[in-house]
Amino acid sequence: MRYISTRDNTIQYSAAQAIAQGLARDGGLLTPFYIPKLPGKALEDMRDMAYQQRAVYIMKQFLEEFSVRELTDFANAAYGPDKFDSPAVAPVRTVDSNTHCLELWHGPTCAFKDMALQMLPHLLTASLVKTEEEKTVCILVATSGDTGKGALEGFKNVPRTRILVFYPKDGVSEVQELQMVTQEGSNVGVSAVVGNFDDAQTGVKRLFSDAALRQELADKGYFFSSANSINWGRVLPQIVYYISAYCDLLRDEKIAPGQTVNVCVPTGNFGNILAAYYAREMGLPIDQLICASNRNNVLTGFLREGVYDRNRTFYNTMSPSMDILISSNLERLLLALTQDTAEVAHYMNQLSETGKYQVGDRVKEKLQRRFKGYFCDDQETQRVIRAMFEANGYLIDTHTAVAFSALEQYRQETGDDTPAIVASTASPFKFCSSVLAALGETSAASGLDALDQLTARTGQPAPAPLAGLRDKKVRFTQVVEKEHMVDAVRSLLE
């Protein structure tokens, strides 16, 4: 299968090239030329498989150059019991008879980024071998919190890789920051950036396009790649868990074969919900995709009006991994809806020149048939956390709460009670102080003491990787202005 740039269909790569490069040379996103259909009885076949086997089955459809044997080794290493605290890997918890919560945070960093970032290093290092790349890959990551730690854990001590992570100094939770600055591994580097996530991401994009820096690093034997969700190797493993969740519901007889479901996803960069869209394109019976945003509701506006407008105030919210104004992966959806790389290039040009674009009526119609956008503020997020805990004894994090709010709004507005799968993207223990406040605790403890306080309040234990942070040493203390990120790269690669 060929992969093309979203902005130019004459730029074509193999899967291994696409994963090794991360981004097309024209700045577009490398995307499969077509989405393969699952064989007729695939869902039945996968019903009784383990998560790892389902992953191989699905990923193989997109990765012709990879053997089943290779993919099986990758899946077993990525999703093994030493990494995930649930044998189901991504278990589905039924909240009520037509609401099912897909828990994506049972991996080493307690957020859904692990689902892809435990797989990506395997795909990437194998891709480097397949493309005969001799240099060491230097992964640059801009993170709103969870990607950075996920990538650090995925790549730590992986031979022939270096990984540098930039996070916004005031845009991540205390636990998230501690997770990153205590990262172990001989090939890792972490730096804070003054500013918000978009500053960090723009800075990293600038590093990628800095020709002088690229040459300097090439002379030292490095080349840049990305672990951000623009890399196809990030999106692909995410398709798996939607199909897997459906198979679980079939297996447990909570839905009937062929029955339609809706999927609701708390969204930032649009990677996670895009994977659900691709699962649907492959043949998973999904009707509506409900896109949940926090107060940074640029996507809600886009889905309702067909106008993407990033010229708006940026808010720091209690769901920081969704504090994003440029949803990079939306570009791939635009390609799927237009089937026209020139049209996508046109929108992306407008976005970079004016911060805004408007899609045509045909695209808008297609968009609105499939996607529904809702958002909520922090107060509503807290209300949902509390209501969910009181009604069901189920503790959810701030991002997941935004999704449940969106689902509630959708159901109220439409009366549609189709079974819904809600993506739960982080452990509530990653966002202790917000969750504690939601539960009515007025004086939340700081730092890791908040983990104990949340356990005392709810009777639920903190996940081991978070409780274990207590014994870790801080290794990284650097803070840079965004103009000086290039110096940080040099010093971290020394």
Ligand SMILES: *Cc1c(COP(=O)(O)O)cnc(C)c1O
């Ligand atoms: C990254 C992240 C999101 C947003 O996912 P996207 O793929 O960027 O849309 C939501 N919740 C959590 C906890 C995250 O870490």
